[in-house]
Amino acid sequence: MNGIGSVRELEKETEKESILHLMDGRVKLILLIFIIVYAVFSTQIVVLAFLELYLLLLIYISQVSFKTSFKRILLLLPFGGFIIAFQPFIHPGDVIWTGIFGLQVTQQGLMWAVLLMSRLIVALTSIVLLSSISPMQEVAQSFRKLGMPRELAMIFSLMIRFLFMFYDELHRIMHAQKARCFDAFNKKIPYKWRMKQLGYTVAMMFLRAYEQGETIYMSMASRGFSDESNLYHDRKKKLGRTEYIYIGVTLLIVIGLQILAMTHFYELGVLGMNII
Amino acid sequence: MHIPDGFLSWTWPIYYVIMFVALYFSLRWARKNLDEKLIPLIAVLSAGIFAIMSMNMPIPFGTSGHMLGGALVAIVFLAPEAAVLVLFIVLLVQALFFGDGGITALGANVVNMGLIGGAVAYFSFRGLEKFTGKYPAAAIAAWLSLFIAAEVVAVEMWLAGTFPLDVGLASMGIYHAFIGVIEAILTVVVLIALDKLRPDLLAWNRKTSGGQKLEGSEEVAAK
Structure with missing residues (x-):
C-alpha cells in the first residue's frame, strides 16, 4: 500500500485549478466510476485502449503530472499483475509455446491476461485521476450528496480528517524505534522479540485511536453533538456548462465505443476480438 | 487479498448486495450499542486500523505482509458487525484514493475481509x-479469519473464471497460512496490552458482551 508521503503529494495535486479540478465533485466521482464499470464489462482490448486514451487526455487537461500519474499506476500494478502473470499458463486453449517443466502458454490464456491487464490499467488510471482532481473531503461530501446514509458519510469524512494524524503518530513511533536501532527485518534479533515490539506498536496505535475517538466524542458532545446531529451543510450547487459538456462528451465516447464494438471493431482482428 | 477491478467479471454486483445487507445490520448494531458515540469512535478506529495496515511486518521464511485488523476489531467489540463497519470505511478509502482493491471489487473485499473475516474470528473465538x-x-481465531477469507477469495476468482480453483486454493492458502501467523501474534499482543492498560475497552470484561454500551463497568475501571 502507498504511504502517507504519496497522499500528501496527492493532496497537493488536488489544489490545482484546472477545469476538471473546479468541477462538481459528484460529476467527477460518478463519471470516473462509470468508466471503471464500463471497462470491467468490456471484452475488447481496443475499447479499453480508447478509454485509456480518453483518460490520458483528461489527465493532460487537468494539468496533473504525467510522471507522477504513471509512477502511481506502476506502483499499483503488481497487486493484480501477480494474478495476471499466471493466466497464459493456466487457461486451456491452443498451445503457442512450450517451455521447461512442460509449461505451456495458450493463445486464449495470453489474450485473457492482456484483457485483464488492460482493464486494470484503465481502472487504476481512473482512480489516479479521481484522486488527483478531487480532495478527499470533496469525495466524502459528494457521497453524502449522492445519498450515502448520514452516519456512514460522517464516519467517512471524520476518518479522512484523522488519517493524516495517525500516519504522523505511526511515523513518530517508527522514528523513535529507528533512533534506537530497532529494525523489524533484522534477522539477528530473535523473531519473537521483534514481533513483541511490533505488537506493542500496533497496541499503542489502537489504544490511541480508541482514546482519541472517545476524546473527540466528548468534545463533540460538549458542543451539542448528538446522534441526531448532521455535520454537513449541503451547499446546493447547480451544475454548470462545463459539467454538462464533461458528462456529454464522456457519455458520447462510451456510447460511440459500444456501437463501434458491436459493429466495426471485430474487423481489427486480435484487438477487436471478444475475449470471454 | 485486495481484489482489483476487472478480476470478478460479472459476479461483482452479487458481492455488493451482500455488502449492503451486512452494512445495514452493522449500522443497526452500532446504533443500538454505540448510539451517539458511533460516529467518532468508528471513524477514528478506522483511521487507526488504516495506519496499522500500512505497517509492513516480517514473516518467517523471508517474506513480509501486513495486518488486516478485522479479527482484532471483532474480538475487542465481540461483534463481527464492528469489523464490517471499520473494514468498509478502510477499504473504501483504499480503493478510492490508493487504488488498493478495486471500486467494483469493493463489495467482495468487504465481504471477504470484513464480513467473513469478522464472523470467522468472532465465532471461532x-x-x-x-x-x-x-x-x-484469539490467536487461532485471527489465523482462521485470515486463512478462510483468503480461501474465499480463491473461490470468488474461480467463480469469475479468473483463476482455477485448485491452484487458487493452494497458493492463497499457503501464502496466507504464513501471513496469518502475523495476524495471530499481533492480535494476541494487542489484546494482552489492552487488557493491561484499558481493560474496560474489551467487551469480554463487561458484564454482558456484545449488547452492552461502551462505558466500562466500575469494577473493571478499578482493576
Whole structure:
C-alpha cells in the first residue's frame, strides 16, 4: 500500500485549478466510476485502449503530472499483475509455446491476461485521476450528496480528517524505534522479540485511536453533538456548462465505443476480438 | 487479498448486495450499542486500523505482509458487525484514493475481509475460548479469519473464471497460512496490552458482551 508521503503529494495535486479540478465533485466521482464499470464489462482490448486514451487526455487537461500519474499506476500494478502473470499458463486453449517443466502458454490464456491487464490499467488510471482532481473531503461530501446514509458519510469524512494524524503518530513511533536501532527485518534479533515490539506498536496505535475517538466524542458532545446531529451543510450547487459538456462528451465516447464494438471493431482482428 | 477491478467479471454486483445487507445490520448494531458515540469512535478506529495496515511486518521464511485488523476489531467489540463497519470505511478509502482493491471489487473485499473475516474470528473465538482460554482462542481465531477469507477469495476468482480453483486454493492458502501467523501474534499482543492498560475497552470484561454500551463497568475501571 502507498504511504502517507504519496497522499500528501496527492493532496497537493488536488489544489490545482484546472477545469476538471473546479468541477462538481459528484460529476467527477460518478463519471470516473462509470468508466471503471464500463471497462470491467468490456471484452475488447481496443475499447479499453480508447478509454485509456480518453483518460490520458483528461489527465493532460487537468494539468496533473504525467510522471507522477504513471509512477502511481506502476506502483499499483503488481497487486493484480501477480494474478495476471499466471493466466497464459493456466487457461486451456491452443498451445503457442512450450517451455521447461512442460509449461505451456495458450493463445486464449495470453489474450485473457492482456484483457485483464488492460482493464486494470484503465481502472487504476481512473482512480489516479479521481484522486488527483478531487480532495478527499470533496469525495466524502459528494457521497453524502449522492445519498450515502448520514452516519456512514460522517464516519467517512471524520476518518479522512484523522488519517493524516495517525500516519504522523505511526511515523513518530517508527522514528523513535529507528533512533534506537530497532529494525523489524533484522534477522539477528530473535523473531519473537521483534514481533513483541511490533505488537506493542500496533497496541499503542489502537489504544490511541480508541482514546482519541472517545476524546473527540466528548468534545463533540460538549458542543451539542448528538446522534441526531448532521455535520454537513449541503451547499446546493447547480451544475454548470462545463459539467454538462464533461458528462456529454464522456457519455458520447462510451456510447460511440459500444456501437463501434458491436459493429466495426471485430474487423481489427486480435484487438477487436471478444475475449470471454 | 485486495481484489482489483476487472478480476470478478460479472459476479461483482452479487458481492455488493451482500455488502449492503451486512452494512445495514452493522449500522443497526452500532446504533443500538454505540448510539451517539458511533460516529467518532468508528471513524477514528478506522483511521487507526488504516495506519496499522500500512505497517509492513516480517514473516518467517523471508517474506513480509501486513495486518488486516478485522479479527482484532471483532474480538475487542465481540461483534463481527464492528469489523464490517471499520473494514468498509478502510477499504473504501483504499480503493478510492490508493487504488488498493478495486471500486467494483469493493463489495467482495468487504465481504471477504470484513464480513467473513469478522464472523470467522468472532465465532471461532466464542467457540474456542472455553476450551483453550482467551488468548490461544484469539490467536487461532485471527489465523482462521485470515486463512478462510483468503480461501474465499480463491473461490470468488474461480467463480469469475479468473483463476482455477485448485491452484487458487493452494497458493492463497499457503501464502496466507504464513501471513496469518502475523495476524495471530499481533492480535494476541494487542489484546494482552489492552487488557493491561484499558481493560474496560474489551467487551469480554463487561458484564454482558456484545449488547452492552461502551462505558466500562466500575469494577473493571478499578482493576
